[in-house]
Amino acid sequence: MKNKFLKIAFGILLAAMPFSLSAEEMGIADPARDKYYSALEGKKVAYVPLAMGFDLTEGWYAGMKTALEPLGIEMILRDPNWSADAGSKAISSLISERPDVMVVHNPDVQTYAKLLRKAEKAGIHVVQVNMKSAFPTDAFVGADWIEIGELVTQKVVDQCGSGTSQKVAIVQGVLTAAASAYQLRGVSNILNKNPNINIVSNQAADWDSTKARAITETTLQQHPDLCGIVGFWDGMDIGTGAAVKEAGMADKVFLATSGGGGKTGCDNLQNDIFDVFVSYDVPGQARDLSNVIKGLLQADNKPGKAGKVSLFTQLQTLTKENMNSYTGAGACWTVESLASK
Numbered sequence: 001m002k003n004k005f006l007k008i009a010f011g012i013l014l015a016a017m018p019f020s021l022s023a024e025e026m027g028i029a030d031p032a033r034d035k036y037y038s039a040l041e042g043k044k045v046a047y048v049p050l051a052m053g054f055d056l057t058e059g060w061y062a063g064m065k066t067a068l069e070p071l072g073i074e075m076i077l078r079d080p081n082w083s084a085d086a087g088s089k090a091i092s093s094l095i096s097e098r099p100d101v102m103v104v105h106n107p108d109v110q111t112y113a114k115l116l117r118k119a120e121k122a123g124i125h126v127v128q129v130n131m132k133s134a135f136p137t138d139a140f141v142g143a144d145w146i147e148i149g150e151l152v153t154q155k156v157v158d159q160c161g162s163g164t165s166q167k168v169a170i171v172q173g174v175l176t177a178a179a180s181a182y183q184l185r186g187v188s189n190i191l192n193k194n195p196n197i198n199i200v201s202n203q204a205a206d207w208d209s210t211k212a213r214a215i216t217e218t219t220l221q222q223h224p225d226l227c228g229i230v231g232f233w234d235g236m237d238i239g240t241g242a243a244v245k246e247a248g249m250a251d252k253v254f255l256a257t258s259g260g261g262g263k264t265g266c267d268n269l270q271n272d273i274f275d276v277f278v279s280y281d282v283p284g285q286a287r288d289l290s291n292v293i294k295g296l297l298q299a300d301n302k303p304g305k306a307g308k309v310s311l312f313t314q315l316q317t318l319t320k321e322n323m324n325s326y327t328g329a330g331a332c333w334t335v336e337s338l339a340s341k
Contacts, residue, residue: 039298041072044099048090050107050131051082054235055262055335056282057105060129062338063286064103068293084111091115094124101125101293108176109134120304125296129289130280132178136308138296141288143258143280144312145179149186149230151317152256155276156228157194159254165225169201171212171240173232180204183232200226205236213239220247227254234259234268234277241273260285261316266332269320277323279316283330283338288313 045068049057065075076099080087084107094102095118102124106112113135116126120137130142160166170187173180191197201219205212212231220226220243229244231237237257244253254275259265261279268274288311299306316326323331 036298037071040068040294042074043072043101043297044074044076045101045103045293046076046078046094046097046099047103048078048080048087048094049105049129050080050087052077052079055264056130056235056260058335059260059262059282059333059338060103060105060286060289062335063283064290064293066339067287067290071294073293084108088112088115091119095119095122098122099124101127101296103127103129103289103293104133105129106131106133106178108174109178109181110176117304123303125293125303127289127292127296129285130179132182138303138306139292139309139311141285141292141311142313143179143315145182146186146189147312147315148258148278148280149183149188150190151186151278151315152258152276153187153190153230155256155317156230156254157190157197159275160197160227162196164227165198165223166196167198167200167223167226168228168230169216169219169223169226170199170203170230171215171232171237172202172204173207173236175204177207180232187230205239207233207236209236209239209242211239212236213243216240216243217247220244220249220253224249227252229253229255231255231257231274233257234265234274238264238268238273241268245273261318261326261331261333263332263334266318266323269318269323272320275319277318279318279326279331280313281316281330283333285313286338 047061078090080090102119113133116133116135116137119126126137127139128137132140156168160168200223203215205215231240234257241255244250250272256276257274258278260282265277269277316331318326318331
Protein backbone atom coordinates (compact mmCIF):
# COMPACT_ATOMS: atom_id res chain seq x y z
CA MET A 1 0.00 0.00 0.00
CA LYS A 2 2.89 2.34 0.86
CA ASN A 3 4.53 1.72 -2.54
CA LYS A 4 1.23 2.45 -4.31
CA PHE A 5 0.95 5.88 -2.64
CA LEU A 6 4.58 6.65 -3.50
CA LYS A 7 3.93 5.90 -7.19
CA ILE A 8 0.88 8.18 -7.25
CA ALA A 9 2.77 11.00 -5.55
CA PHE A 10 5.70 10.62 -7.98
CA GLY A 11 3.28 10.78 -10.95
CA ILE A 12 1.71 13.98 -9.65
CA LEU A 13 5.14 15.49 -9.17
CA LEU A 14 6.17 14.69 -12.76
CA ALA A 15 2.98 16.17 -14.17
CA ALA A 16 3.60 19.40 -12.33
CA MET A 17 7.20 19.76 -13.53
CA PRO A 18 7.70 22.17 -16.52
CA PHE A 19 9.09 20.60 -19.70
CA SER A 20 12.35 22.00 -20.94
CA LEU A 21 11.13 21.81 -24.61
CA SER A 22 8.08 23.95 -25.49
CA ALA A 23 5.54 23.04 -28.19
CA GLU A 24 6.69 25.95 -30.40
CA GLU A 25 10.15 24.47 -30.66
CA MET A 26 9.06 21.04 -31.80
CA GLY A 27 9.39 20.04 -35.45
CA ILE A 28 10.56 22.18 -38.37
CA ALA A 29 8.64 25.06 -39.97
CA ASP A 30 8.06 24.72 -43.74
CA PRO A 31 9.50 27.92 -45.27
CA ALA A 32 7.35 27.58 -48.45
CA ARG A 33 4.01 27.14 -46.69
CA ASP A 34 3.22 30.77 -45.90
CA LYS A 35 4.28 31.87 -49.39
CA TYR A 36 1.97 29.27 -50.95
CA TYR A 37 -1.13 30.34 -49.06
CA SER A 38 -0.46 34.07 -49.27
CA ALA A 39 0.03 33.84 -53.05
CA LEU A 40 -3.46 32.36 -53.44
CA GLU A 41 -5.49 34.13 -50.76
CA GLY A 42 -7.80 36.80 -52.21
CA LYS A 43 -7.07 36.02 -55.87
CA LYS A 44 -9.82 35.92 -58.50
CA VAL A 45 -10.28 33.27 -61.21
CA ALA A 46 -12.84 33.91 -63.95
CA TYR A 47 -14.33 31.04 -65.96
CA VAL A 48 -15.86 31.47 -69.43
CA PRO A 49 -17.15 28.14 -70.80
CA LEU A 50 -19.05 27.60 -74.06
CA ALA A 51 -22.11 27.14 -71.87
CA MET A 52 -23.05 25.64 -68.55
CA GLY A 53 -25.58 22.86 -68.20
CA PHE A 54 -23.64 19.89 -69.56
CA ASP A 55 -21.16 17.52 -67.97
CA LEU A 56 -17.88 18.96 -69.28
CA THR A 57 -18.31 22.56 -68.23
CA GLU A 58 -20.18 21.74 -65.03
CA GLY A 59 -17.49 19.20 -64.09
CA TRP A 60 -14.59 21.60 -64.66
CA TYR A 61 -16.32 24.30 -62.64
CA ALA A 62 -17.21 22.00 -59.74
CA GLY A 63 -13.69 20.59 -59.66
CA MET A 64 -12.03 24.03 -59.68
CA LYS A 65 -14.36 25.40 -56.99
CA THR A 66 -13.67 22.41 -54.76
CA ALA A 67 -9.90 22.79 -55.16
CA LEU A 68 -9.53 26.58 -55.17
CA GLU A 69 -12.20 28.18 -53.00
CA PRO A 70 -10.91 26.67 -49.70
CA LEU A 71 -7.62 28.44 -50.46
CA GLY A 72 -9.34 31.84 -50.48
CA ILE A 73 -9.65 32.10 -54.27
CA GLU A 74 -12.84 33.68 -55.60
CA MET A 75 -14.41 31.94 -58.60
CA ILE A 76 -16.25 34.13 -61.13
CA LEU A 77 -18.55 32.47 -63.69
CA ARG A 78 -19.66 34.08 -66.97
CA ASP A 79 -21.94 31.79 -68.99
CA PRO A 80 -22.32 32.78 -72.70
CA ASN A 81 -24.89 29.99 -73.19
CA TRP A 82 -23.48 28.85 -76.58
CA SER A 83 -23.23 32.39 -77.96
CA ALA A 84 -19.76 33.33 -79.21
CA ASP A 85 -20.83 36.97 -79.25
CA ALA A 86 -21.90 36.80 -75.60
CA GLY A 87 -18.61 35.07 -74.80
CA SER A 88 -16.63 37.85 -76.47
CA LYS A 89 -18.53 40.46 -74.46
CA ALA A 90 -17.92 38.50 -71.26
CA ILE A 91 -14.18 38.35 -71.88
CA SER A 92 -14.08 42.08 -72.77
CA SER A 93 -15.86 42.89 -69.53
CA LEU A 94 -13.50 40.69 -67.53
CA ILE A 95 -10.47 42.41 -69.04
CA SER A 96 -11.77 45.65 -67.49
CA GLU A 97 -12.40 43.91 -64.17
CA ARG A 98 -8.88 42.40 -64.08
CA PRO A 99 -9.22 38.98 -62.46
CA ASP A 100 -5.88 37.30 -61.82
CA VAL A 101 -6.63 34.32 -64.09
CA MET A 102 -9.15 33.58 -66.84
CA VAL A 103 -10.08 30.02 -67.80
CA VAL A 104 -11.52 30.05 -71.31
CA HIS A 105 -13.31 27.36 -73.33
CA ASN A 106 -13.00 28.52 -76.96
CA PRO A 107 -15.88 28.02 -79.42
CA ASP A 108 -13.40 27.89 -82.32
CA VAL A 109 -9.80 28.73 -83.10
CA GLN A 110 -10.32 32.38 -84.11
CA THR A 111 -13.20 34.10 -82.28
CA TYR A 112 -11.44 34.86 -78.99
CA ALA A 113 -7.85 35.06 -80.29
CA LYS A 114 -7.45 38.86 -80.18
CA LEU A 115 -9.26 39.10 -76.86
CA LEU A 116 -6.96 36.53 -75.24
CA ARG A 117 -3.94 38.49 -76.44
CA LYS A 118 -5.51 41.65 -75.00
CA ALA A 119 -6.16 39.92 -71.68
CA GLU A 120 -2.51 38.90 -71.33
CA LYS A 121 -1.38 42.44 -72.16
CA ALA A 122 -3.72 43.66 -69.41
CA GLY A 123 -1.87 41.45 -66.92
CA ILE A 124 -4.30 38.52 -66.76
CA HIS A 125 -3.08 34.93 -66.93
CA VAL A 126 -5.12 32.92 -69.44
CA VAL A 127 -5.64 29.16 -69.29
CA GLN A 128 -7.45 27.52 -72.20
CA VAL A 129 -9.43 24.36 -71.56
CA ASN A 130 -10.05 21.53 -74.02
CA MET A 131 -10.48 23.67 -77.14
CA LYS A 132 -7.63 25.89 -78.23
CA SER A 133 -7.54 29.32 -79.78
CA ALA A 134 -5.12 30.15 -82.59
CA PHE A 135 -3.44 32.41 -80.00
CA PRO A 136 -1.48 30.35 -77.45
CA THR A 137 -1.63 31.59 -73.86
CA ASP A 138 0.14 30.68 -70.62
CA ALA A 139 -1.39 27.22 -70.49
CA PHE A 140 -3.67 24.72 -72.19
CA VAL A 141 -5.33 21.88 -70.30
CA GLY A 142 -7.31 19.38 -72.30
CA ALA A 143 -7.53 16.51 -74.71
CA ASP A 144 -5.06 15.60 -77.42
CA TRP A 145 -7.64 15.70 -80.20
CA ILE A 146 -5.41 14.12 -82.80
CA GLU A 147 -4.87 11.13 -80.52
CA ILE A 148 -8.62 10.89 -79.89
CA GLY A 149 -9.31 10.97 -83.63
CA GLU A 150 -6.84 8.15 -84.13
CA LEU A 151 -8.20 6.03 -81.27
CA VAL A 152 -11.87 6.38 -82.21
CA THR A 153 -11.26 5.81 -85.91
CA GLN A 154 -9.06 2.78 -85.30
CA LYS A 155 -11.84 1.19 -83.24
CA VAL A 156 -14.27 1.66 -86.13
CA VAL A 157 -11.75 0.43 -88.71
CA ASP A 158 -11.14 -2.69 -86.62
CA GLN A 159 -14.84 -3.50 -86.84
CA CYS A 160 -15.23 -2.68 -90.51
CA GLY A 161 -12.63 -4.87 -92.19
CA SER A 162 -13.07 -7.53 -94.85
CA GLY A 163 -16.42 -9.29 -94.72
CA THR A 164 -18.27 -6.02 -94.05
CA SER A 165 -19.44 -3.23 -96.35
CA GLN A 166 -16.47 -1.17 -95.08
CA LYS A 167 -18.73 1.87 -95.28
CA VAL A 168 -18.11 4.44 -92.55
CA ALA A 169 -19.71 7.81 -91.70
CA ILE A 170 -18.18 10.73 -89.81
CA VAL A 171 -20.24 13.08 -87.63
CA GLN A 172 -18.21 16.19 -86.79
CA GLY A 173 -18.89 19.07 -84.43
CA VAL A 174 -18.28 22.71 -85.40
CA LEU A 175 -15.84 22.61 -88.29
CA THR A 176 -13.73 25.54 -87.05
CA ALA A 177 -13.50 24.26 -83.46
CA ALA A 178 -10.20 22.74 -82.38
CA ALA A 179 -12.00 19.61 -81.23
CA SER A 180 -13.16 19.05 -84.82
CA ALA A 181 -10.25 20.39 -86.84
CA TYR A 182 -7.54 18.58 -84.87
CA GLN A 183 -9.60 15.44 -84.38
CA LEU A 184 -10.19 15.23 -88.12
CA ARG A 185 -6.43 15.10 -88.66
CA GLY A 186 -6.31 12.06 -86.36
CA VAL A 187 -9.16 10.47 -88.31
CA SER A 188 -7.25 11.14 -91.52
CA ASN A 189 -4.06 9.59 -90.12
CA ILE A 190 -5.86 6.26 -89.65
CA LEU A 191 -7.89 6.36 -92.86
CA ASN A 192 -4.75 6.97 -94.92
CA LYS A 193 -3.46 3.63 -93.64
CA ASN A 194 -6.73 1.90 -94.49
CA PRO A 195 -7.67 2.80 -98.08
CA ASN A 196 -10.24 -0.02 -98.09
CA ILE A 197 -12.53 2.04 -95.83
CA ASN A 198 -15.17 3.96 -97.79
CA ILE A 199 -16.30 7.24 -96.18
CA VAL A 200 -19.90 7.64 -97.36
CA SER A 201 -20.78 10.68 -95.23
CA ASN A 202 -18.70 13.36 -93.50
CA GLN A 203 -20.92 16.10 -92.07
CA ALA A 204 -20.92 18.65 -89.25
CA ALA A 205 -23.67 18.53 -86.64
CA ASP A 206 -22.32 21.57 -84.75
CA TRP A 207 -22.33 19.78 -81.35
CA ASP A 208 -26.13 19.49 -81.67
CA SER A 209 -27.66 16.08 -80.91
CA THR A 210 -30.78 16.87 -82.94
CA LYS A 211 -28.69 17.65 -86.02
CA ALA A 212 -26.57 14.55 -85.44
CA ARG A 213 -29.70 12.43 -85.30
CA ALA A 214 -31.08 13.90 -88.54
CA ILE A 215 -27.75 13.45 -90.36
CA THR A 216 -27.49 9.84 -89.19
CA GLU A 217 -31.09 9.03 -90.15
CA THR A 218 -30.43 10.26 -93.69
CA THR A 219 -27.12 8.40 -93.91
CA LEU A 220 -28.73 5.13 -92.81
CA GLN A 221 -31.49 5.53 -95.37
CA GLN A 222 -28.94 6.09 -98.13
CA HIS A 223 -26.57 3.37 -96.89
CA PRO A 224 -28.52 0.63 -95.07
CA ASP A 225 -25.34 -1.48 -95.09
CA LEU A 226 -23.37 1.12 -93.14
CA CYS A 227 -20.76 -0.54 -90.92
CA GLY A 228 -19.52 2.16 -88.55
CA ILE A 229 -19.71 5.78 -87.42
CA VAL A 230 -16.91 7.99 -86.10
CA GLY A 231 -18.50 10.47 -83.68
CA PHE A 232 -16.78 13.57 -82.33
CA TRP A 233 -18.52 14.15 -78.96
CA ASP A 234 -20.83 12.06 -76.81
CA GLY A 235 -23.19 14.94 -76.01
CA MET A 236 -23.89 15.25 -79.71
CA ASP A 237 -23.68 11.54 -80.49
CA ILE A 238 -26.57 10.73 -78.19
CA GLY A 239 -28.55 11.74 -81.27
CA THR A 240 -26.32 9.68 -83.56
CA GLY A 241 -26.77 6.55 -81.45
CA ALA A 242 -30.50 7.13 -81.04
CA ALA A 243 -30.93 7.19 -84.83
CA VAL A 244 -29.01 3.93 -85.17
CA LYS A 245 -31.03 2.24 -82.43
CA GLU A 246 -34.36 3.51 -83.75
CA ALA A 247 -33.49 2.08 -87.17
CA GLY A 248 -32.96 -1.31 -85.53
CA MET A 249 -29.31 -1.33 -86.59
CA ALA A 250 -27.52 -1.20 -83.24
CA ASP A 251 -26.09 -4.69 -83.84
CA LYS A 252 -24.88 -3.78 -87.32
CA VAL A 253 -23.52 -0.23 -87.00
CA PHE A 254 -20.53 0.31 -84.68
CA LEU A 255 -20.48 3.77 -83.05
CA ALA A 256 -17.36 5.15 -81.40
CA THR A 257 -17.25 8.59 -79.79
CA SER A 258 -15.50 10.57 -77.05
CA GLY A 259 -16.33 12.79 -74.10
CA GLY A 260 -15.54 13.72 -70.52
CA GLY A 261 -16.17 10.27 -69.10
CA GLY A 262 -19.20 11.13 -67.00
CA LYS A 263 -22.04 8.89 -65.89
CA THR A 264 -24.19 9.79 -68.90
CA GLY A 265 -21.54 8.44 -71.26
CA CYS A 266 -21.26 5.25 -69.23
CA ASP A 267 -25.05 4.90 -69.25
CA ASN A 268 -25.03 5.17 -73.03
CA LEU A 269 -22.48 2.37 -73.20
CA GLN A 270 -24.63 0.27 -70.90
CA ASN A 271 -27.73 0.97 -73.02
CA ASP A 272 -25.94 0.13 -76.30
CA ILE A 273 -26.15 3.68 -77.66
CA PHE A 274 -22.34 3.76 -77.91
CA ASP A 275 -19.98 0.84 -78.57
CA VAL A 276 -16.75 2.64 -77.61
CA PHE A 277 -16.39 5.80 -75.56
CA VAL A 278 -12.96 7.47 -75.30
CA SER A 279 -12.91 9.50 -72.09
CA TYR A 280 -10.68 12.52 -71.59
CA ASP A 281 -11.31 12.43 -67.85
CA VAL A 282 -12.96 15.65 -66.68
CA PRO A 283 -12.04 15.08 -63.00
CA GLY A 284 -8.40 14.82 -64.06
CA GLN A 285 -8.72 17.93 -66.20
CA ALA A 286 -10.28 19.87 -63.31
CA ARG A 287 -7.36 18.84 -61.11
CA ASP A 288 -4.85 19.90 -63.80
CA LEU A 289 -6.63 23.24 -64.28
CA SER A 290 -6.50 23.91 -60.55
CA ASN A 291 -2.83 23.00 -60.31
CA VAL A 292 -1.90 25.15 -63.31
CA ILE A 293 -3.76 28.09 -61.78
CA LYS A 294 -1.98 27.63 -58.45
CA GLY A 295 1.35 27.48 -60.26
CA LEU A 296 0.69 30.67 -62.24
CA LEU A 297 -0.37 32.58 -59.13
CA GLN A 298 2.80 31.60 -57.28
CA ALA A 299 5.22 32.33 -60.13
CA ASP A 300 6.75 35.72 -60.74
CA ASN A 301 6.25 35.53 -64.51
CA LYS A 302 4.08 38.15 -66.15
CA PRO A 303 1.14 36.81 -68.19
CA GLY A 304 2.29 35.60 -71.59
CA LYS A 305 6.00 35.91 -70.76
CA ALA A 306 6.71 32.36 -69.60
CA GLY A 307 6.87 29.30 -71.83
CA LYS A 308 3.52 28.07 -73.12
CA VAL A 309 2.53 24.92 -71.19
CA SER A 310 0.25 22.15 -72.48
CA LEU A 311 -1.15 19.43 -70.24
CA PHE A 312 -2.79 16.72 -72.36
CA THR A 313 -5.01 14.51 -70.25
CA GLN A 314 -4.57 10.76 -70.17
CA LEU A 315 -7.28 9.03 -72.20
CA GLN A 316 -9.41 6.07 -71.16
CA THR A 317 -11.01 3.80 -73.76
CA LEU A 318 -14.28 2.62 -72.25
CA THR A 319 -16.57 -0.17 -73.39
CA LYS A 320 -19.62 -1.79 -71.86
CA GLU A 321 -17.40 -4.65 -70.71
CA ASN A 322 -14.58 -2.66 -69.08
CA MET A 323 -16.13 0.59 -67.86
CA ASN A 324 -16.67 -0.63 -64.29
CA SER A 325 -12.92 -1.17 -63.93
CA TYR A 326 -12.36 2.54 -64.63
CA THR A 327 -14.87 3.94 -62.13
CA GLY A 328 -12.18 4.26 -59.48
CA ALA A 329 -9.94 6.08 -61.95
CA GLY A 330 -12.26 8.98 -62.70
CA ALA A 331 -14.73 7.44 -65.15
CA CYS A 332 -18.53 7.47 -64.79
CA TRP A 333 -18.36 10.49 -62.48
CA THR A 334 -21.16 12.92 -61.60
CA VAL A 335 -20.99 16.66 -61.01
CA GLU A 336 -22.25 16.04 -57.45
CA SER A 337 -19.31 13.74 -56.77
CA LEU A 338 -16.82 16.43 -57.86
CA ALA A 339 -18.54 19.13 -55.84
CA SER A 340 -18.57 17.06 -52.66
CA LYS A 341 -14.87 16.20 -52.52
